[in-house]
Amino acid sequence: MITLVRRPTPSQFWSYATPLLAVIATMIAGGILFAILGKHPVEAIRVIFWDPLFGGNASYFRGQLLVKAGPLILIACGLAVGFRAGIWNIGAEGQYIMGALFSAWLALKMYPAESHWLFPAMIVLGALGGFLWAMIPAVLKVLFGTSEILVSLMLVYVAENLLAYMAFGPLKNPEGFGFPGSRNLQDYPSAFNHELIEGTGMHWGVVAALIAVIFSYGLMHRHITGFRIRVAGEAPRAARFAGVIPARLVMLGLGMGGAFAGLAGMFEVSGPSGQITDSFNVGYGFTAIIVAFLGRLHPIGILLAGLLMALTYIGGDMAQLMLGLPSAAIQVFQGMLLFFLLAFDVLTNFRIRFGRVAA
Amino acid sequence: MNRRSFLKTTAATAVVAGVGVPAFAADEPLKIGFIYVGPVGDMGWSYQHDQGRQAIEEKYGDKVKTSFIENVPEGPDAERALTQLALDGNKLIFATSFGYMDAVMNVAKKFPDVKFEHATGYKLADNVATYDAKFYQGRAIQGTIGGRMTKTNKIGYIGSFPIPEVYQGINAAYLAAKKVNPDIEMKVVWAYTWFDPAKEADAAAALIADGVDVLLQHTDSTAPQAKAQEAGNVITFGQASDMSSFAPMPRVASTIDNWAPYYIERVGAVMDGSWKSEATWGGIDSGMVEIGEISSAVPDDVKKEALQLKDDIGSGKVHPFTGPLNKQDGTAFLADGEMATDDQLHSMTFYVEGITAEPPK
Numbered sequence: 001m002i003t004l005v006r007r008p009t010p011s012q013f014w015s016y017a018t019p020l021l022a023v024i025a026t027m028i029a030g031g032i033l034f035a036i037l038g039k040h041p042v043e044a045i046r047v048i049f050w051d052p053l054f055g056g057n058a059s060y061f062r063g064q065l066l067v068k069a070g071p072l073i074l075i076a077c078g079l080a081v082g083f084r085a086g087i088w089n090i091g092a093e094g095q096y097i098m099g100a101l102f103s104a105w106l107a108l109k110m111y112p113a114e115s116h117w118l119f120p121a122m123i124v125l126g127a128l129g130g131f132l133w134a135m136i137p138a139v140l141k142v143l144f145g146t147s148e149i150l151v152s153l154m155l156v157y158v159a160e161n162l163l164a165y166m167a168f169g170p171l172k173n174p175e176g177f178g179f180p181g182s183r184n185l186q187d188y189p190s191a192f193n194h195e196l197i198e199g200t201g202m203h204w205g206v207v208a209a210l211i212a213v214i215f216s217y218g219l220m221h222r223h224i225t226g227f228r229i230r231v232a233g234e235a236p237r238a239a240r241f242a243g244v245i246p247a248r249l250v251m252l253g254l255g256m257g258g259a260f261a262g263l264a265g266m267f268e269v270s271g272p273s274g275q276i277t278d279s280f281n282v283g284y285g286f287t288a289i290i291v292a293f294l295g296r297l298h299p300i301g302i303l304l305a306g307l308l309m310a311l312t313y314i315g316g317d318m319a320q321l322m323l324g325l326p327s328a329a330i331q332v333f334q335g336m337l338l339f340f341l342l343a344f345d346v347l348t349n350f351r352i353r354f355g356r357v358a359a
Numbered sequence: 360m361n362r363r364s365f366l367k368t369t370a371a372t373a374v375v376a377g378v379g380v381p382a383f384a385a386d387e388p389l390k391i392g393f394i395y396v397g398p399v400g401d402m403g404w405s406y407q408h409d410q411g412r413q414a415i416e417e418k419y420g421d422k423v424k425t426s427f428i429e430n431v432p433e434g435p436d437a438e439r440a441l442t443q444l445a446l447d448g449n450k451l452i453f454a455t456s457f458g459y460m461d462a463v464m465n466v467a468k469k470f471p472d473v474k475f476e477h478a479t480g481y482k483l484a485d486n487v488a489t490y491d492a493k494f495y496q497g498r499a500i501q502g503t504i505g506g507r508m509t510k511t512n513k514i515g516y517i518g519s520f521p522i523p524e525v526y527q528g529i530n531a532a533y534l535a536a537k538k539v540n541p542d543i544e545m546k547v548v549w550a551y552t553w554f555d556p557a558k559e560a561d562a563a564a565a566l567i568a569d570g571v572d573v574l575l576q577h578t579d580s581t582a583p584q585a586k587a588q589e590a591g592n593v594i595t596f597g598q599a600s601d602m603s604s605f606a607p608m609p610r611v612a613s614t615i616d617n618w619a620p621y622y623i624e625r626v627g628a629v630m631d632g633s634w635k636s637e638a639t640w641g642g643i644d645s646g647m648v649e650i651g652e653i654s655s656a657v658p659d660d661v662k663k664e665a666l667q668l669k670d671d672i673g674s675g676k677v678h679p680f681t682g683p684l685n686k687q688d689g690t691a692f693l694a695d696g697e698m699a700t701d702d703q704l705h706s707m708t709f710y711v712e713g714i715t716a717e718p719p720k
Contacts, residue, residue: 057446064439164551168521168719177481178523178708184461272435278520278551279458282432317440320428321447327398327430 004350014348019294022340030333039323047322048315063201065310067272070206071264073306075288077212078260080297082253086233089254091152092261093285094159095130099262100269101166102129104276107191108171108182118190122266130262131255138254142247164278171276182276193271205267212260217299261285290338389630392444393427394437396456397554403579403599408455411618418623433458441466445473451629463487474634476625483636490621493642495527496672497614499535499679500650500665501596504612505573506536506543507661508594515566517559517576517583518549521719523707525577530711531679532575537713546571547716556582567593584610601651613651620646640701643673685712
């Protein structure tokens, strides 16, 4: 008989080991899945994890890895702050959309005037858009005690509808023959978030993601605010005695998540995507939740997890192309990663005992 | 030298330098790539494009090698997927969704030796052609059948997005229905999606509750078909693909996007070097718009009438948009006997006179 015994304190060792274990378990279970689909499992795993980094054309795909990982890392860093404090912002996707809408709105209003101030102003507006959207669940929670989980999630759908409205209405390209979608900001030098070095995939959003990693490391691990956040998340009562003001924490947790997500949206719409369209958002805000947990809510962990997640996307496309794996199989594979992580997390908080345990 | 190291040495530098991959020797099969916005199993839009891909394989056998990436979101992911196909040595690439347009243009610039075919877009380049189908021709036939068969005189239309293609569909269906049944009323619900079974089912349920007994859909899932089947006395039409599993009721006919003839022709053109960048808008005449089998639920005389209309549109004798015709606000659109030009249809963002539904803002 197997029993679980709660550990007095979460195991330090297992909290670092479970993500690795989850990745290995995903590879094994994924391999079995691919084998059932009639593909060579080792080959498939190699195509997904190895080829984008070291296979043919890797110089292109390594850059794309940054393009894909940048927004994930940036959003996850912001979310982790809230998650640490026990504030569950599930609506980063909506905040990401709002950041993009705010900044693109400014750029499209300014078009075609060239100005050095435009791009920095877009950055500010992007962060502001995400921040304000996140303030809705924050204020509602503080004033009325509503669940930030539900409110932030529902606001994703509101933001999506607003996005579609903008793409079909006010922000539609006037030279687009009535088709949806805004002008492409890639054709507008002052607003274009171009690659910093041609062919590397490195754009301002990737730089911002790296800064976010360093910033949140400083905040969470070197600053009293980070200490308060962590105490509030782990022992809310103790935090209150220590003088932590819950309302302020809610504002901070959601606000940072929103601002970072808004920034990610801004860098995406002004760079790789270039356009406000009804299909602008592709789920970064939701995937970032997986990234945050896979990275143990730790900035360095998030950096690695973001890169890993991006790798599965790019490798997944490669596996489709080279091995004919259906895209649904890749999505199952990505889902397994979170599933195994949560499953193995039991080890962090519990000890497994075999045999009968004395009561 | 194996393929992988070949690509490493030439193609990888090609991206950086902005030069295309050198052409393969003549005995190599022509590599053709596809990207789909949905899964190939969506039984609608992407499924039909994949049928076209398979038709290429069937026709050319060993002379071609096709591959595809499905579920590619529009935007940067599409750009990566297209680059991936180009790097992989594909010489002809079909991008099968409107939203891939700017990604196609960006990638086409980097690979001048690769030919790109973009479905439903409007941007051309030396190595980018566009293609689209006159779906409105199929709508006219649906409108004729619907107008004859309705008992409530209400036709429902699930719109995807308020773009010219969808306006053409709504207007064509309405005009054809009105011709055979002057009391017809058109109800429109905008789903703001191309494929979302839940939203489509909601839209269908709302229309049916509103008394609609003929249901037309511009979205690609079979969810509206299932809703109509539940209701029992509502007829529907297959969209994009035949959806024949819902025949003979509720699905009484269908408009099928048949890309195969076009795909085969374009592959042939690349092979013999005659490929040119151009905008193609094919209809019933070229086989791009196909009418699926009209089921036994349709009375014989109505079936005959519908098939006659199909032949007349195909031969050019009848144009679904023929004047005199006014816009919804009463201003003139076409003079007596005037037929709408392709350009007029491409910028159609209004309802025609007689439709009482509010256009979306």
